[in-house]
Amino acid sequence: MRQKVKTASLTSRRIAALDAVPRRSPVVRSEMEGGKLRVTVKMNAGRWQRMLGANATVNRTFGLDKYGQQVYEACDGKRTVKEIVKGFAEETHVSLPEAETAVTKFIHTLLCKALLVIEMERPSK
Amino acid sequence: MTALVSENLESYTGVRLAPLAWAGWQLHIPSDWRPLKIYGTPEKGWMMVGDAYCACFSIHWQQSNGSVSDGKQWATDRLKRLGLFPDSSPPSAERFSACAWARDVQSEEEKKTTHWFGYSESADLLLGLKVNGALPEEHRDSMKHDVLSSLQTSPADDETIWTLYGLSLVSPPNFKLVERHLYMGDVALRFQKNRQESLMLRQVYPGGLALGRRNFERWLASYPFSEHRRMRASSVTISSWQHPNFEDLVGLRRRGCKRLGIPLGGIMPRWNHALAVQDQTLDRLLIAEHSASVMPDENICENAIAQMNRPLRESL
Numbered sequence: 001m002r003q004k005v006k007t008a009s010l011t012s013r014r015i016a017a018l019d020a021v022p023r024r025s026p027v028v029r030s031e032m033e034g035g036k037l038r039v040t041v042k043m044n045a046g047r048w049q050r051m052l053g054a055n056a057t058v059n060r061t062f063g064l065d066k067y068g069q070q071v072y073e074a075c076d077g078k079r080t081v082k083e084i085v086k087g088f089a090e091e092t093h094v095s096l097p098e099a100e101t102a103v104t105k106f107i108h109t110l111l112c113k114a115l116l117v118i119e120m121e122r123p124s125k
Numbered sequence: 126m127t128a129l130v131s132e133n134l135e136s137y138t139g140v141r142l143a144p145l146a147w148a149g150w151q152l153h154i155p156s157d158w159r160p161l162k163i164y165g166t167p168e169k170g171w172m173m174v175g176d177a178y179c180a181c182f183s184i185h186w187q188q189s190n191g192s193v194s195d196g197k198q199w200a201t202d203r204l205k206r207l208g209l210f211p212d213s214s215p216p217s218a219e220r221f222s223a224c225a226w227a228r229d230v231q232s233e234e235e236k237k238t239t240h241w242f243g244y245s246e247s248a249d250l251l252l253g254l255k256v257n258g259a260l261p262e263e264h265r266d267s268m269k270h271d272v273l274s275s276l277q278t279s280p281a282d283d284e285t286i287w288t289l290y291g292l293s294l295v296s297p298p299n300f301k302l303v304e305r306h307l308y309m310g311d312v313a314l315r316f317q318k319n320r321q322e323s324l325m326l327r328q329v330y331p332g333g334l335a336l337g338r339r340n341f342e343r344w345l346a347s348y349p350f351s352e353h354r355r356m357r358a359s360s361v362t363i364s365s366w367q368h369p370n371f372e373d374l375v376g377l378r379r380r381g382c383k384r385l386g387i388p389l390g391g392i393m394p395r396w397n398h399a400l401a402v403q404d405q406t407l408d409r410l411l412i413a414e415h416s417a418s419v420m421p422d423e424n425i426c427e428n429a430i431a432q433m434n435r436p437l438r439e440s441l
Contacts, residue, residue, distance in 0.1 A: 011178055067334060092331050093407045093437070095143065095291030097159040098309050100177070 020120035022084075022107055023077035027115075028059055037069040038062070043114055062113055067092070071106055075116055081107060142271060144436065146288035147172060148186055148302070149248050153275040155267055160289050167285075167302045181260055182268060185253040188281075189244065193251065196223030196244030203242040203253065215241060216273040222246040228269070232258050237265065241273055248278035284432075287314060292409070294326045295432035297425055306349040310335075313349040313412075322421070323395075325350070326429055327412040332403045335410045341377040341401045344412060354383035354395055366400060368431060374411070376402030383416060396420045400430050407434055 029040040040061040045054045064072055070091065074084045081104065089099035110116040143156040148167040154174060158181060162173040171185040193199045200223050204211050209227035218224050224243035232238050236258030243252045254276070256268045279285060287294045287302075292312060296302070300316035306327075313327035327349060329335040335344070342363065346356070361381040368374035379399045384390040398421045399414035411433050413426040 014177060065334070065337070067331060093291070093409070094310075094330060095159070096157050097177070098290055101309060 016120055017104070018082040018085075019080050020118050021077060021080055022075040022111075022116045022118045024072065024075055025114060025117050029061075033063075036063040036065055037072070039064065039072070039115060041114055060113075062115060068106065071103055072110065072115065075107070075110075140267070142275075143291060144288045144293070145174065146286040146293070149250050149281065149285055150184070150186060150252060150276065150278050151286060151288070152184075152273075152277070153271050154181075155271065163305070163307070175257075179259065180257050181264060182254060182256045182272065185255075187251045189249050189251050191249075193244055196221075196246065197225070199223070199244055199251070200225035200242040204240060207240060209240065215243075216269065217243065217276040220245075220277045226273075229265075230258075235259070239265070239268065239273075241276075243276070245278040247280045249281040250278050252276070252278075291437070292328050292330075293432075293434055293436060294328070295429065295435075296324065296326070297428070300324055304350050311349070315350050322417040323415070324425065324429065325412070325414040326433070327414075328409050328433065329412070330407075330409040332405075332408045332410040336403060342379075344410060345377065345379050345399050345401045345414070348414070352383070354385055356381050356383050356397065357390075366402065368402070368427070371431060373405040374402045374430060375405065376400065376411075380420075393418065398423055398426055400426045402430055404434065404438075406438055409434065 025041060027039050027041050029038075031038050038061050040059050042057050043060050045056060045058045049058070050056060071084060071088060074087060079087075084107075085096070085100045085103045088094075088103050089096050092099070094102075107116065107118075111118060141156040142153040143158075145152055145154050145160065147163070148170065155176075158174055158176050160172055161175045161180060164171050167188075169187040171183055173180050173183045175181045201211055204225055204227050207227070209230055211225040212228050215224045215226040221243040222245055224241065226239065226241040228239045229237040230240065238258035239256040241254040244250070245252070254273065256265065260268070282298055284298055285296045285300075287296065289307075290312065294314060296314070296316045300318045300322075302314055303317045304315040306313040310331075311327070311329050313325060316324045316326070318324075325348070329344070339347070361379060363377055363379050366376055366378035377400070379397070379401075381397050383395045383397050385392055395416040396419060397414065397416045399412070401410065401412045403409070404411055411430050413429040415421040415426045
């Protein structure tokens with residue numbers, strides 16, 4: 001019974017995550033350099049950095065290759081994660097399960113680096 | 126060779142279908158299903174297939190090696206062992222020497238399991254397929270109309286098709302699968318014939334990303350399986366190569382000799398012919414490496430490269 005409840009909860013969380021719409025966060029600078037897209041975003045400085053005299057906010061730059069750029073640019077605030085996965089699978093000719101794993105992991109990385117924000121409903125428990 | 130189940134088909138429920146082939150059998154699955162676990166050898170093994178939520182079915186195979194005289198009796202006996210009686214008109218009956226099934230067997234509350242058993246004399250293969258009884262109704266329909274009805278085998282003495290994760294490889298006759306390397310974006314299978322000859326087929330994708338990290342030569346040098354012999358630099362010749370029939374298959378050809386370390390270098394050297402090409406249509410890096418005790422036949426690698434992802438390339 002407990003296993004069934006756990007599976008149902010995982011399922012609803014997965015559906016909620018795939019239906020979510022990621023959006024690029026405002027960037028300070030975005031430029032192409034050596035075939036890579038370099039995106040600079042403003043982030044809060046870490047506690048230790050502030051204690052050592054750094055400013056409250058710092059600029060951080062991330063480089064995205066061709067495939068990273070493709071996913072990043074698809075996060076336009078209109079398409080769901082599911083649609084981005086489908087588009088990536090079609091463009092790169094990889095299978096849907098592989099595209100889903102790669103794209104969702106990459107979106108998670110972009111969220112952690114504050115390059116994306118995502119709005120989603122809290123999944124039902 | 127039996128024609129590989131084609132790409133771009135739609136399922137009974139309107140979902141896109143993808144081919145899945147392993148160890149001599151082939152079928153269609155909805156494109157969001159994937160192999161979850163593969164166990165055993167081409168002689169005897171099983172594969173579990175499912176989607177992101179649960180296992181949908183498992184398929185067991187075993188080479189009969191002439192142990193089955195009456196296929197119909199064997200299939201019926203398998204059902205009887207499970208305490209089941211065979212139902213009429215099993216799917217794919219026209220493509221098997223004998224088969225039997227028991228559909229929607231209520232094993233537990235809310236569970237309806239389907240069992241299918243078949244024997245193919247030309248493929249020398251016994252197959253058993255069990256559908257997860259806890260599947261939702263639409264998945265169970267898809268199993269009956271798409272998966273079970275598309276099941277077929279290829280003759281035992283013919284080329285064998287290996288298809289999963291949207292890629293396909295074809296091994297020449299009499300080459301047996303001995304090792305596999307199945308990772309996301311990097312799939313390799315190693316086949317052996319008479320312990321003297323070995324063929325490694327590999328696909329790395331996306332090809333642009335793979336070649337951005339290593340060039341063709343370094344990809345050829347990185348063998349995905351462990352081996353005692355090493356390529357001797359003095360024996361290596363590398364030349365550019367393009368497939369005569371497919372202009373989009375361009376890359377390198379390497380010929381050379383792999384030997385054991387000093388002082389055993391003179392013992393059983395392996396002559397090697399390898400091709401690494403970029404499939405510019407599908408953006409994949411395709412590698413085929415053939416080793417033998419004498420200089421291997423170059424056509425084997427060339428054919429293996431030409432046959433990789435053929436149904437997918439033809440459907441584009």
